[in-house]
Amino acid sequence: MTTAWFDEQDRAEQDRLEQSRVERALSTAWFDEQDRLTPEDLQTATFPLTRLGRRGYEEEPVRGFLRMVHAEFVRLVNERTSLWQEVQQLRRRVLAGDTDGDPQAVLFGQADAHIHAVRILSTAQTTADRYVADAQAYSSRVTEEARLRRDHIMQEAQQHSDMLLEDAHARAREAAVSALNLPASPQTDREQQAARAELAYLRTYSDVYRAHLRAYTEGVLRSIDEWERKEAASVKEVGQGHASHQSNGR
Amino acid sequence: MDVVRLRESFARVAMHGDELPLFFYSDLFIRHPEVREMFPVSMAAQRGNFVDALMKIVSQVDRVDDLTAFLQGLGRDHRRFGAVAGHYEAVGASLLATLEHFSGPAWTPELAADWQAAYGLVGSIMTEAASADEQQRPACWQGTVVAHERRSFDVSVLTVRPEPRMDYLPGQSVAIECPSRPRLWRYYSMANAPRPDGLLEFHIRLIDGGAVSMALTSSTITDTELRLGAPIGVLTLSQPPSGRDLLLMAGSTGLAPLKAILEQAAALPQPPKAHLFFGARNADGLYDLDSLEKMAAQHPWLTVTPAVSADPRFTGETGSLPEVVARHGDWSRHEAYLAGPTEMVQEAVTRLTSAGMAKDHIHIEDFGWSEP
Numbered sequence: 001m002t003t004a005w006f007d008e009q010d011r012a013e014q015d016r017l018e019q020s021r022v023e024r025a026l027s028t029a030w031f032d033e034q035d036r037l038t039p040e041d042l043q044t045a046t047f048p049l050t051r052l053g054r055r056g057y058e059e060e061p062v063r064g065f066l067r068m069v070h071a072e073f074v075r076l077v078n079e080r081t082s083l084w085q086e087v088q089q090l091r092r093r094v095l096a097g098d099t100d101g102d103p104q105a106v107l108f109g110q111a112d113a114h115i116h117a118v119r120i121l122s123t124a125q126t127t128a129d130r131y132v133a134d135a136q137a138y139s140s141r142v143t144e145e146a147r148l149r150r151d152h153i154m155q156e157a158q159q160h161s162d163m164l165l166e167d168a169h170a171r172a173r174e175a176a177v178s179a180l181n182l183p184a185s186p187q188t189d190r191e192q193q194a195a196r197a198e199l200a201y202l203r204t205y206s207d208v209y210r211a212h213l214r215a216y217t218e219g220v221l222r223s224i225d226e227w228e229r230k231e232a233a234s235v236k237e238v239g240q241g242h243a244s245h246q247s248n249g250r
Numbered sequence: 251m252d253v254v255r256l257r258e259s260f261a262r263v264a265m266h267g268d269e270l271p272l273f274f275y276s277d278l279f280i281r282h283p284e285v286r287e288m289f290p291v292s293m294a295a296q297r298g299n300f301v302d303a304l305m306k307i308v309s310q311v312d313r314v315d316d317l318t319a320f321l322q323g324l325g326r327d328h329r330r331f332g333a334v335a336g337h338y339e340a341v342g343a344s345l346l347a348t349l350e351h352f353s354g355p356a357w358t359p360e361l362a363a364d365w366q367a368a369y370g371l372v373g374s375i376m377t378e379a380a381s382a383d384e385q386q387r388p389a390c391w392q393g394t395v396v397a398h399e400r401r402s403f404d405v406s407v408l409t410v411r412p413e414p415r416m417d418y419l420p421g422q423s424v425a426i427e428c429p430s431r432p433r434l435w436r437y438y439s440m441a442n443a444p445r446p447d448g449l450l451e452f453h454i455r456l457i458d459g460g461a462v463s464m465a466l467t468s469s470t471i472t473d474t475e476l477r478l479g480a481p482i483g484v485l486t487l488s489q490p491p492s493g494r495d496l497l498l499m500a501g502s503t504g505l506a507p508l509k510a511i512l513e514q515a516a517a518l519p520q521p522p523k524a525h526l527f528f529g530a531r532n533a534d535g536l537y538d539l540d541s542l543e544k545m546a547a548q549h550p551w552l553t554v555t556p557a558v559s560a561d562p563r564f565t566g567e568t569g570s571l572p573e574v575v576a577r578h579g580d581w582s583r584h585e586a587y588l589a590g591p592t593e594m595v596q597e598a599v600t601r602l603t604s605a606g607m608a609k610d611h612i613h614i615e616d617f618g619w620s621e622p
Contacts (some may be wrong), residue, residue: 038261038265039265039267040261040264040265074265074266074267074268074269077265077266077267078266078267078269081266081352081354084354085351085354114277114280115351117276117280118273118276118277118280119276121276121279121280122269122272122273122276125272125275125276125293126272128291128292128293129292129293129294132291132292132294133292133294136459136461137459139459139461139464140458140459141459143456143458143459143464144458144459147403147404147458150403158563
């Protein structure tokens with residue numbers, strides 16, 4: 001009886017030791033939380049400004065570097081967490097001695113299936129995020145270029161129109177001057193001559209301006225035709241692409 | 251609930267950066283696949299918002315009064331996404347699982363109880379606000395685009411018929427979702443006071459690479475069915491009227507809420523004197539000047555001054571809007587309403603306050619719980 005009691009005592013003691021060993025195993029390898037540098041510390045660190053003007057670093061490259069360090073730090077923290085979790089799982093299994101000759105069961109228990117699925121979905125999500133971000137950056141670039149091009153075209157058109165007006169004005173003035181300089185017949189008085197000069201000015205101005213306007217309008221119409229043609233072609237292309245995509249993807 | 255312990259715990263898990271919300275949403279979607287369709291394809295912005303909201307909640311969890319208004323807004327706002335009470339439970343479970351996952355050995359039953367209690371509080375405030383809101387108005391309105399008018403290179407004006415009729419205060423906004431950009435919501439202000447025909451006008455500016463603005467400014471938007479969230483916002487005319495004259499500063503499509511406010515003022519028995527400054531980069535950007543000048547000609551109490559910041563050919567006022575306004579004298583006895591690009595609004599607030607205007611007399615939009 002006494003031996004049995006001792007036996008019992010012994011087993012309880014052994015269980016207790018075993019338990020504390022497991023606990024120790026499960027809690028070591030986690031880092032000490034106190035007084036450690038965190039990614040946020042890097043991001044929020046500030047330094048006093050130098051008082052001697054140019055002797056400090058350029059701010060932006062330093063910030064850029066800190067951003068890089070921050071990202072790397074976050075990555076390390078996450079890597080360590082997942083490694084720690086893996087180590088804990090393996091320890092737990094080894095301590096439990098639950099191998100049953102199936103190596104797969106040791107490495108990948110049922111409880112891990114969920115975590116594994118979460119990881120797969122997370123990777124899929126970040127891939128999707130990247131695709132969307134790329135598409136958005138591309139569309140942003142295209143709109144920006146269109147905007148710049150439009151500004152350029154507007155500016156050119158404005159310059160062109162200034163030039164047209166200037167040209168029409170200059171030539172009309174020439175016509176008016178030569179009308180003024182016509183030898184005055186005895187019957188023509190000054191007023192008539194002035195009126196003729198103005199008429200010559202206006203007629204030339206309108207002729208020149210009309211000619212420019214016609215050329216310009218024709219140019220614009222040609223651009224619109226071209227635009228329509230290209231649009232029709234691209235719509236057709238997209239339509240075909242869409243149809244084939246649908247038949248592929250059902 | 252041990253607030254200090256809660257904060258320490260959050261600081262620890264926050265160290266994992268984007269992995270934290272990534273794990274949370276993946277966990278949620280695996281347990282409840284039906285929830286996935288409430289979110290857009292790209293979750294990048296969503297994850298940022300989630301962590302920001304969590305951070306705000308954790309930092310204010312011991313100041314329940316401040317937090318309550320925020321959470322009530324958040325709860326009402328979640329109705330348009332189709333959030334129901336059951337979703338709150340699912341989110342709570344995934345949140346706890348996420349915190350546990352990232353806490354390692356620091357996760358104790360006491361800490362779990364703290365988080366459980368905190369989340370319970372948050373969830374109940376949100377769901378209560380949502381169900382109170384449900385008694386008063388729909389979660390969403392259908393909005394048919396009945397007209398699309400391109401006013402300049404990058405600004406279009408949409409006329410939308412909401413179903414059912416929508417009641418709102420002039421100056422308020424709604425979140426808009428269009429069918430070609432599912433689950434992407436953007437805030438736009440109604441540009442008119444409520445009309446007998448119930449139609450709403452929106453001024454949309456094309457943002458480079460802006461997924462929603464690009465769809466909304468395209469002429470193919472006509473006849474499309476949009477979804478509109480409930481009207482929100484505090485950029486509204488003081489009630490009762492303050493008796494002060496009004497200074498309105500509109501940068502680009504920031505004009506929309508201010509034009510609605512002017513329409514409301516025009517219907518008052520005694521409209522206050524009002525001076526509207528309408529600014530843009532160039533003359534092309536003054537997309538609604540004709541209609542404003544017509545309004546000014548009709549109403550002797552209204553003055554409209556257009557201004558551009560980068561167009562040497564422009565014959566009127568030039569310079570940034572706050573500069574132009576400052577040149578026009580002393581506004582300290584006015585009541586100001588500002589809307590436009592954030593930098594413009596911030597600069598204007600700084601200038602007006604340093605020129606002696608009290609903060610209480612400056613009205614700007616502040617959604618508080620969600621970005622416009």
